[in-house]
Amino acid sequence: MSVREMIKTYPAEINLDRELIADALLALIDCSQACTACADACLSEEKVADLRKCIRSNLDCADICDATARVLSRHTGYDANITRAQLQACIQACKSCGDECGRHAEMHEHCRVCAERCRRCQRACENFLEAMS
Amino acid sequence: MSVREMIKTYPAEINLDRELIADALLALIDCSQACTACADACLSEEKVADLRKCIRSNLDCADICDATARVLSRHTGYDANITRAQLQACIQACKSCGDECGRHAEMHEHCRVCAERCRRCQRACENFLEAMS
Amino acid sequence: MSVREMIKTYPAEINLDRELIADALLALIDCSQACTACADACLSEEKVADLRKCIRSNLDCADICDATARVLSRHTGYDANITRAQLQACIQACKSCGDECGRHAEMHEHCRVCAERCRRCQRACENFLEAMS
Amino acid sequence: MSVREMIKTYPAEINLDRELIADALLALIDCSQACTACADACLSEEKVADLRKCIRSNLDCADICDATARVLSRHTGYDANITRAQLQACIQACKSCGDECGRHAEMHEHCRVCAERCRRCQRACENFLEAMS
Numbered sequence: 001m002s003v004r005e006m007i008k009t010y011p012a013e014i015n016l017d018r019e020l021i022a023d024a025l026l027a028l029i030d031c032s033q034a035c036t037a038c039a040d041a042c043l044s045e046e047k048v049a050d051l052r053k054c055i056r057s058n059l060d061c062a063d064i065c066d067a068t069a070r071v072l073s074r075h076t077g078y079d080a081n082i083t084r085a086q087l088q089a090c091i092q093a094c095k096s097c098g099d100e101c102g103r104h105a106e107m108h109e110h111c112r113v114c115a116e117r118c119r120r121c122q123r124a125c126e127n128f129l130e131a132m133s
Numbered sequence: 134m135s136v137r138e139m140i141k142t143y144p145a146e147i148n149l150d151r152e153l154i155a156d157a158l159l160a161l162i163d164c165s166q167a168c169t170a171c172a173d174a175c176l177s178e179e180k181v182a183d184l185r186k187c188i189r190s191n192l193d194c195a196d197i198c199d200a201t202a203r204v205l206s207r208h209t210g211y212d213a214n215i216t217r218a219q220l221q222a223c224i225q226a227c228k229s230c231g232d233e234c235g236r237h238a239e240m241h242e243h244c245r246v247c248a249e250r251c252r253r254c255q256r257a258c259e260n261f262l263e264a265m266s
Numbered sequence: 267m268s269v270r271e272m273i274k275t276y277p278a279e280i281n282l283d284r285e286l287i288a289d290a291l292l293a294l295i296d297c298s299q300a301c302t303a304c305a306d307a308c309l310s311e312e313k314v315a316d317l318r319k320c321i322r323s324n325l326d327c328a329d330i331c332d333a334t335a336r337v338l339s340r341h342t343g344y345d346a347n348i349t350r351a352q353l354q355a356c357i358q359a360c361k362s363c364g365d366e367c368g369r370h371a372e373m374h375e376h377c378r379v380c381a382e383r384c385r386r387c388q389r390a391c392e393n394f395l396e397a398m399s
Numbered sequence: 400m401s402v403r404e405m406i407k408t409y410p411a412e413i414n415l416d417r418e419l420i421a422d423a424l425l426a427l428i429d430c431s432q433a434c435t436a437c438a439d440a441c442l443s444e445e446k447v448a449d450l451r452k453c454i455r456s457n458l459d460c461a462d463i464c465d466a467t468a469r470v471l472s473r474h475t476g477y478d479a480n481i482t483r484a485q486l487q488a489c490i491q492a493c494k495s496c497g498d499e500c501g502r503h504a505e506m507h508e509h510c511r512v513c514a515e516r517c518r519r520c521q522r523a524c525e526n527f528l529e530a531m532s
Contacts (some may be wrong), residue, residue: 001425001431001432002400002429002432002433002512002516003429003432004452004517005414006432006433006436006437006512006513007261007436007507009436009440009507009508009509009511010436010439010440010509011440011443011507011508012443013510014400022518024195025432026400026428028179029428029432030400030402033400033401033402033424033428033468034401034470036468036469036472036473037405037406037408037409037472037473038405039325040322040409040472040473040474040475041408041410041475042407043318043322043475043476044318044409044411044474044475045410046315048314048315048318049312049314049315051233052209052210052309052310052314053209053210053243054210055309056207056209056210056211056212056306056309057210057212057215059203059207059305059325060192060203060204060207060212060215060219061204063199063204064200064204064215064219065198065202066465067196067197067199069432069435070192070193070196070435071193071196072436073195073432073436073439074189074192074193074435074436074439075439075443076185076186076189076439076442076443077186077187077188077189077441077442078189079189079193079229080192080338081225081228082190082193082197082225082226082229082231084220084225084481085221085222085224085225085242086193086197086222088218088221088222088223089215089218090224091216091218091246092215092217092218092219092220093215093218095214096212096214096215099424102490108408109408110405110408110409110410113401113404113405113408114405115403115454117401127529133176134292134296134299135296135298135299135300135379135382135383136299137303139299139300139303139379139380140303141420142307142309142374142375142376142378142379143303143306143307143310143376144310144311144374144375144376145310158299159267162295162299163267163268164270166267166268166269166272166291166295166335166339166377167268167272169335169336169339169340170272170273170275170276170315170340171272172275172458173276173339173340173341173342173455174275174276176295176342176343176451176454176455177277177328177341177342178276178277178449181447181448181451182445182447182448185443185447187440188442189439189442192438192458193340195364199332201298202299203302203364204302205301206299206306207303208306208310208394209304209306209307209309210309211367229300237291240293241275241277242275242277243272243275243277246271247272248267248270250268255359292420292471294453301424304505315444316462318475318476319476320476320477322478323476323478323481325473326469326470326473326478326481326524327452327479327487329465329466329469329470330466330470330485332466332483333462333504336458336459337459337461337463338463339444340455340458340459342451342452343451343452343453343454343455343456344455345455345456345459345495347460347465347491347494347495348456348488348491348492348495349492350491351490351492352459352463352488352491352492353490354484354487354488355481355484355485355488356525357484357485358480358481358483358484359481359485361480362478362480362481373410
């Protein structure tokens with residue numbers, strides 16, 4: 001992953017700690033991929049009908065993490081209001097999806113790994129939001 | 134656009150008014166495309182250096198509208214907390230981008246049209262959020 | 267939809283017919299939303315287990331149409347090779363998804379509408395590709 | 400990154416080598432983030448007007464890599480035709496963007512790192528495509 005390397009190359013000032021931004025970015029893109037993969041794994045399960053809500057949460061969480069990672073990858077023309085609001089949405093999506101996947105963690109290994117990534121991403125976004133204020 | 138036709142085909146119950154959801158969806162996908170196009174038009178302007186913040190706002194707003202449209206296109210396993218938080222992020226992104234594009238509306242026709250779409254999308258998301266509560 | 271209005275505001279030259287680009291863009295964003303909605307409607311069906319392949323096609327087609335719409339919304343620094351290759355991928359995705367949804371069109375109204383949008387989008391991309399050469 | 404861990408949890412058969420899929424996925428999400436960050440860094444450069452084509456390539460490449468990563472993250476209801484066509488589009492996008500960023504690699508460190516990631520991603524997609532046939 002070149003996230004840490006890329007952020008060092010940003011040529012202007014960034015008001016936030018670059019390591020903290022990189023931590024959040026890595027958690028976001030990891031969570032997004034885990035959610036896309038978990039939705040797909042759920043879809044292949046015999047009891048897919050019991051995993052409808054889990055698939056839905058995964059799809060939303062992947063889309064929201066992707067958008068949040070895009071926003072956090074940009075520093076030019078920074079608007080704290082957008083960053084803050086999108087982080088809050090992402091924290092909520094990760095919380096909901098982590099809880100939902102957590103319910104199937106003992107049954108499905110993909111849900112266990114995905115729940116763990118959602119929780120890590122939620123914490124990384126919370127840390128970022130706290131550092132902004 | 135088949136948005137209104139598609140939403141009529143959803144086979145289960147939806148707690149919100151389907152016309153209202155379609156209004157928001159149409160505003161979101163319209164705004165997203167306008168923002169992507171406006172960022173690109175700004176990039177082609179001779180004075181691109183003066184449009185940095187506008188390009189940034191456009192890119193964020195496009196990504197956030199896209200994620201919000203995805204969330205609002207799904208009704209299975211509905212989680213009001215995710216929908217609400219993502220709508221709030223989208224309202225903020227549309228407000229910021231509408232204001233920024235609005236500053237260049239007299240100079241650049243693409244900014245004028247884009248500002249108008251951001252404001253319409255902001256209102257559609259606000260209406261949706263209000264209807265949820 | 268402001269797609270036709272936005273494309274008129276692009277301040278530099280575009281080598282292709284602007285109406286043709288707008289046609290493709292409208293078909294793409296329409297198809298993408300229909301696919302996201304169809305995946306979600308399939309997920310809510312009692313016999314979701316029979317619709318696994320349809321959901322998968324829908325998810326792929328939505329992602330690919332979105333990326334293609336982004337590429338076709340940009341004219342600055344145009345690279346025909348990228349546009350052409352992405353259009354070809356989109357034609358394939360629309361063909362596969364249209365065929366798959368078409369198999370369930372008599373059973374599920376959402377699949378019928380979605381199949382129709384996939385085919386329209388496929389044709390719009392084919393027309394675009396032909397006009398490029 | 401949980402990509403390697405997630406792919407091990409997929410509960411059904413996958414016809415391709417899981418390590419190879421994980422290699423491609425890691426290269427894709429890395430390249431996408433590098434491209435988004437490089438577009439933003441270019442936008443902040445004093446001579447942004449000279450980097451218009453680079454920004455455009457970065458934006459396209461990010462969108463195309465994201466769509467490709469989504470497709471490669473899914474194994475249920477696999478359609479080789481879609482995967483193949485999207486990989487070909489991604490190879491082209493990475494080639495074009497790697498070449499463009501490569502032109503500014505001595506001047507801008509972000510372009511140097513991004514060019515390297517585009518080339519790595521191009522190779523990973525080529526390896527994947529070869530393994531499919």
